[in-house]
Amino acid sequence: MQPGAVEFHCSVFELKRRIDGGEGVFLLDVREAIEYETVNLGGKLIPLGELPERLKELDARQEIIVYCHHGVRSVTAVNYLRANGLGRARNLAGGIDRWSLDIDSSVRRY
Numbered sequence: 001m002q003p004g005a006v007e008f009h010c011s012v013f014e015l016k017r018r019i020d021g022g023e024g025v026f027l028l029d030v031r032e033a034i035e036y037e038t039v040n041l042g043g044k045l046i047p048l049g050e051l052p053e054r055l056k057e058l059d060a061r062q063e064i065i066v067y068c069h070h071g072v073r074s075v076t077a078v079n080y081l082r083a084n085g086l087g088r089a090r091n092l093a094g095g096i097d098r099w100s101l102d103i104d105s106s107v108r109r110y
Helices: 012-021 033-037 047-057 071-084 095-102
Strands: 026-029 064-067 089-092
Touching: 012 095, 026 089, 047 071, 064 071, 071 089, 089 095
Parallel strands: 026 064, 064 089
Antiparallel strands: none
C-alpha cells in the first residue's frame, strides 16, 4: 500500500476493536430501509440507490465504514464514494451478516 493510502476493507474485528476503544467511527448503511428496520448497527442509512443524490450529507474528511448485508453493495458504494472525493471510505468485509457471525450473535441474521 502506498504511504498515506487508506486500506479498502475493514474487518469486523477491526471495527469492534475501534468501537470498544471509543473511536468515533462513522458507519454508513447502504441497505434498503426495510433491512435497516429489521436489524442495524446504528449507522446512517443511505440506500445505495440514493447515494448520488445524498452525497453532500457525507464528510470527505471523515473515515466512513460502509456496510450492507454481505458486503457486495458496500463495495459498490465505496468505489463510488472514493471516485467522488471521499477517499477515506472503507468497506466492512462481510457486512452485517459477518458481524452477526463473528462479533455479536444477538444481531439477527436474515
